[in-house]
Amino acid sequence: MDTMSVDVATDRPAGSAAVARDSARFFLEGLVPTLASEAADTVLLGVSELVTNALRHGGGTRTLDLTANPGSIEVAVHDYSPHVPRMRTPDLNGGTGGFGWLMVNRLATATAVTRRATGGKPVRALLPR
Template sequence: MDTVSVNVATVRSPTSIAGARESTRAFLEGLADPVAAEAADTVVLVVSELVTNALRHGGGTCTLHLTAHPDNIEVAVHDRNPRPPRMRTPDLNGGTGGFGWPMVNRLAHATAVTHRPGVGKTVSALLPR
């Protein structure tokens, strides 16, 4: 199978997170080599977390890019903030988060943060098909 790559969406508001999830499902459903239902759910969850984090911490706008490899799906989210995500103790009482990045790291085969000089960063996760 050839690698399939698509720039799925530029997300500008929290209401667009649902659109990013829908675009991801459409991308996965459109692949010639299908993705198992549980794996697709995991990809959608990771997209939701990375896009939410990018909007919350990355300047209010992000771009989602998906790539299908023979054995993996790569999720890449570009935002304007150069600071990488950080592991922190989840807030169980105040509702300020801390759950997403650790979860993404547990679900993914690999994660990476690539700095883009002058334009922020790209946060990537490689997930099993």
């Protein structure tokens, strides 16, 4: 099993999703056997959405953890908020979002959120390999 933990810069919110995607891409490129391009794209989209959600709704990102399992890639984004993500009706006209958590749940075979007594939470998604 391959594991990588990456600290995502929270002092540059505009660049954090890009930094997370670059870190995930580097992790995926090191996997043996390599991931099919469609599976890699799914993981990168999942990383991007989870980090963006942490930045917009979770007070920023603490860390991004990636774990390669035989049938999946586990993506865990740790944020500062005690509030769990919630499904919203996507806003097709006003630009207020509502697509991220819905998309993650459609891409993933499973999602989980665990509140921490010390504050914050990891939001995990198992994405097909």
